[in-house]
Amino acid sequence: MAPRIEQLAQALLERQWMLATAESCTGGMIAAACTDLAGSSSWFERGFVTYSNEAKSELLGVDAPLIAAHGAVSEVVARAMAFGAVRFSHARVSVAVTGVAGPTGGSKDKPVGTVWFGFSVDGRLDSEMMRFEGDRAAVRQATVSHAVDGLIARIAATEL
Secondary structure (H helix, E strand, O other), X not given: OHHHHHHHHHHHHHHOOOEEEXXXXXXXXXXXXXXXXXXXXXXXXXXXXXXXXXXXXXXXXXXXXXXXXXOOOOHHHHHHHHHHHHHOOOXXXXXXXXXXXXXXXXXXXXXXXXXXXXXXXXXXXEEEEEEOOOOHHXXXXXXXXXXXXXXXXXXXXXXX
């Protein structure tokens, strides 16, 4: 992971942007991966661990009726989390993850391994859903890797 984190750091530093994370199913693992790199305080602003629905509402401003209507593991909630992470920080870039890491909690519509990602990069908000295989640890690690790769790709797509 370190080379990818170094690439993410370089992309953020080149633009003088800060990153915030909003994590549910990973419980802070993305923030931990970022802050494992020495000097990360120059590009990593903060991480929100919003495991409960209440935390998503209280810390990120995700409307409770939105969660009730779509479920915490949904595109609209991931996007709202990414937006909230930028809104309630000093960052210009954020990634949000909400998913079913397992081994329980899955359903027909949202099986174990389903993860929604929200990305906010310089005012542009988008999202995607992935389904990862494996046990809880594998799903969480795949989520961290995909979040970092997604950030790198989206930042690279912006002009310097």
